[in-house]
Every structure is written in C-alpha cells, then in structure tokens.
Amino acid sequence: MLDLVIRNARLPDATDRLVDIGIEDGRIAAIEPSIAADAPSHDAEGCLCCGGFIETHIHLDKSRIIDRCAPETERQAMAVKRVSDVKPTFTVEDVYTRAKATLEEAIKNGTTRMRTHVEVDPRVGIRGFEGVQALVDEYAWAIDLELCVFPQEGLTNNPGTDELMVEGLDRGAKVVGAAPGYDTDHPGQIRRVFELAREYDVDVDMHLDFGNSPDDLDTNLVCDLTEEYGYGGRVALGHATKLSTLPPEDQIRIAKRLADSGVAVTILPATDLFLMGRDQHHNVRRGLVDANLFVEHGCNCSISSNNILNPFTPFGDCSLLRMANLHANVLQISHADRLAACFDMLTTRSAALMNLRDYGIAVGNPADIVVIDAETTARAVQVIAQPLAVFKAGRRTVTRTRPELHRP
Structure with a gap:
C-alpha cells in the first residue's frame, strides 16, 4: 500500500516524458506512468524532480x-x-x-x-x-x-x-x-x-x-x-x-x-x-x-x-x-x-x-525528492529555479508557492 504518489514528475534523465513516483515506508516503491493507487498525491505539474x-x-x-x-x-x-x-x-x-x-x-x-x-x-x-x-x-x-x-x-x-x-x-x-x-x-x-x-x-x-x-x-x-x-x-x-x-x-x-x-x-x-x-x-x-x-x-x-x-x-x-x-x-x-x-x-x-550509495530517484532508495520549477537541469541552473516542494523519506518538509502577479 503506497503512502504517497508524486504525479507528473519529470526526471533529469528522461525529460521527454512524465512519470509517477510511488512512495512506501519512506522509500521509493515504484516509478512508472500513471500509477493506480488510492493514496495521497502531490502533482508535480511536469516540473523537474530529482534527489534532494x-x-x-x-x-x-x-x-x-x-x-x-x-x-x-x-x-x-x-x-x-x-x-x-x-x-x-x-x-x-x-x-x-x-x-x-x-x-x-x-x-x-x-x-x-x-x-x-x-x-x-x-x-x-x-x-x-x-x-x-x-x-x-x-x-x-x-x-x-x-x-x-x-x-x-x-x-x-x-x-x-x-x-x-x-x-x-x-x-x-x-x-x-x-x-x-x-x-x-x-x-x-x-x-x-x-x-x-x-x-x-x-x-x-x-x-x-x-x-x-x-x-x-x-x-x-x-x-x-x-x-x-x-x-x-x-x-x-x-x-x-x-x-x-x-x-x-x-x-x-x-x-x-x-x-x-x-x-x-x-x-x-x-x-x-x-x-x-x-x-x-x-x-x-x-x-x-x-x-x-x-x-x-x-x-x-x-x-x-x-x-x-x-x-x-x-x-x-x-x-x-x-x-x-x-x-x-x-x-x-x-x-x-x-x-x-x-x-x-x-x-x-x-x-x-560523499559515498552515498542510496541516492537518487530509483526504486528502493530513500524518498528524498525535490520538485524544481523547471523542466530541465540546464534550465534550472540558468534561471536559479526555485524548489516548489521537498520530501524527506517521503514526508513533505518544504512548500514554496510561486509568486503571483496581481494585474490591475
């Protein structure tokens, strides 16, 4: 039973397609398109998702x-x-x-x-x-x-x-x-x-x-x-x-x-x-x-x-x-x-x-994930893209909202 699904994630090595990341007991349990699960979810909205x-x-x-x-x-x-x-x-x-x-x-x-x-x-x-x-x-x-x-x-x-x-x-x-x-x-x-x-x-x-x-x-x-x-x-x-x-x-x-x-x-x-x-x-x-x-x-x-x-x-x-x-x-x-x-x-x-053998978006690794307001890693560097959400062992630790324009 999954505890959380991060949906519509764009991974650094596969930016041409979106996947869901299923998390169970603090670890990544599945990475595939459209995971069918009755679990809480976070919509990454096509943003880049990588290890923290x-x-x-x-x-x-x-x-x-x-x-x-x-x-x-x-x-x-x-x-x-x-x-x-x-x-x-x-x-x-x-x-x-x-x-x-x-x-x-x-x-x-x-x-x-x-x-x-x-x-x-x-x-x-x-x-x-x-x-x-x-x-x-x-x-x-x-x-x-x-x-x-x-x-x-x-x-x-x-x-x-x-x-x-x-x-x-x-x-x-x-x-x-x-x-x-x-x-x-x-x-x-x-x-x-x-x-x-x-x-x-x-x-x-x-x-x-x-x-x-x-x-x-x-x-x-x-x-x-x-x-x-x-x-x-x-x-x-x-x-x-x-x-x-x-x-x-x-x-x-x-x-x-x-x-x-x-x-x-x-x-x-x-x-x-x-x-x-x-x-x-x-x-x-x-x-x-x-x-x-x-x-x-x-x-x-x-x-x-x-x-x-x-x-x-x-x-x-x-x-x-x-x-x-x-x-x-x-x-x-x-x-x-x-x-x-x-x-x-x-x-x-x-x-x-640092000899970290359990790092990154891979099944079995700790669900330490950052959702970045960019589509590619190069663009993230170019614009100093902001992290919109951070997860540690599958638990959300940071939320950042995008700034909004208030037009007249």
Whole structure:
C-alpha cells in the first residue's frame, strides 16, 4: 500500500516524458506512468524532480557572524584572523542558534544531505562541534547531517589541536579534514590527517591549495597518500584555487592525476571569488577552478556554498542552484550539456563524493525528492529555479508557492 504518489514528475534523465513516483515506508516503491493507487498525491505539474540537493562543504559553526567581526582593511580580507578573534566568544548555545538558522535555510532551498566542516582548536575548544552536533538528531526529519572535524588555524603548530581532533572523532565525526595552508608543516598536517582517517576508518576532506599562485602545491602529496593508503574514492579537496592559475594543459594533467587517484574536488564559487586576487588592484584574477574542465577529464567535482554571512563570504542564502549558476556565469558556460553537468555537481556527483550509495530517484532508495520549477537541469541552473516542494523519506518538509502577479 503506497503512502504517497508524486504525479507528473519529470526526471533529469528522461525529460521527454512524465512519470509517477510511488512512495512506501519512506522509500521509493515504484516509478512508472500513471500509477493506480488510492493514496495521497502531490502533482508535480511536469516540473523537474530529482534527489534532494547535497551540500558537500559548508561551515555551520561559523556562519552568521559577519556583524560581530572587525571590518576589512583596504584589500586584505584577513578572514581567518577576523574569525579567530571572535571564536573565544562562541558558546555551544550561540553556535547552535546560528547553525540552526543556516541549516533551515539550506533545507528550504532543497538540500536534504550535508557535510559540514567544524573547527576545533584551543580558542574554540569543542564548543563549535557540540553546537552543530546537537542539530543532527533534531533535524533528521529533514536532512542527513555529517560532521567533518578539522584544524582551521593549524595542527602541528597549534598545541592542543590534535587532542581536540581526536575528541571530535571519538564523539562521532564521520570525516576528518585539514587546512595545511595555515600550518608551518604542510606535509606533517596532511600525513597526520591520513593517519587519523585510517585509525577511525573515516573519509578525508581537506581545504587545500588555497592561494593566488601555483607555488608549493599540496595536491600531489594528497594523491600520493590516497594511493598509499588505498583511500581512492574517500578523499576530497575544497577550494584548490591555485590550480586555476595554471595553464590549461597543466590543469588537465592534474585533473587526470586526481581522477586516477580517486580524489574529488569541491568548488566553492562564492568564497573563492570573494577572497582570490586580493593582491591585485585591476584586471583581478577569478581564482575559480573550472569544474567542468576537471569533470571532462575524469575528476569528480561538486559545487558547494562553504561560508554564509562571515568574513570568508559576507553573503549567502544557502541556495546551491545559485552557486551552480554563479560558477557557470563566471566560467562562461553556456552549452546545455555543460550546464546540466553543473547541476550534477549538486546532486549525483556530490553523492559520489560523499559515498552515498542510496541516492537518487530509483526504486528502493530513500524518498528524498525535490520538485524544481523547471523542466530541465540546464534550465534550472540558468534561471536559479526555485524548489516548489521537498520530501524527506517521503514526508513533505518544504512548500514554496510561486509568486503571483496581481494585474490591475
């Protein structure tokens, strides 16, 4: 007996026909035209229906603090320091409240799975982790939330941080992260993170090669260690803006190396555009890796939000479609198939990065579905189409009505 039928759904891989999606006990039980069932229904009216969006890289713990941080001085963003200066004021309750507001915005924009990076170090202790972890069970009705514990301000050069990383993993973090650019010993931090990953059998997700030039790349070491540890498919890099400064032939070479090693890349358009090129005063470089180019040469990529309303990114509404549109706009992507590839970087490619084996519109999978006000994935990216309805495990979690004109 079906619990719900989503009727007249247009699937991403079959936009020339409409189907019904039957849901039972929180899972997809049938996908076929005109399901005959005496069950409640939702009419998708020919709109695009896909698995819920996946946020692979965001920082809930330090979102919504822009108003309490010192302003920029000239062209120096100094984002790490400006956040660090206020981290001692973070309480568990403060983190929880801010993270909750950001999480709810993501849910409203169609996100049903998320990996959030959480900082631990002596300045904030484990408070940020505790504040975010409290949301995992509370919001399980709408989103699957996965925590990645990482050392934003250094590991080998920041006494006490290693112990906090271990504590976060002991408390249930499913991913271990890194930010070697803020460590005096880049290889030392990277190697330690791989050791922790193997010890706790968790995935690796690093902030890597963030900078304005291709000097001192850490990507090659990460590929080497991924192969040494047999961790292909369990490692991701975020940012990698240094790679965007290389000639195209070198970018292709690295994309193939990443693909061969099983290392994925998350592109973070809002933050990378805001922070890169601060050493220039005109003809400023974009600093944004061409995810389409990397995908076309075998490297899996996702597109994500990173920061919301803080010194790293003083903007944000948690719309992943807006991030895909921004990426496509800046990288001058116009062909429908390449725009569709950007959509995949919010959905199927993000699922592959996070090793989600039960994602998408398929019989037996959880009924995590977003109904989008568009007919194709390319058009959804082009117009930043709005989600009209979101379902988590077959239960409706979000409703958004189309705006109406009131003509005279």
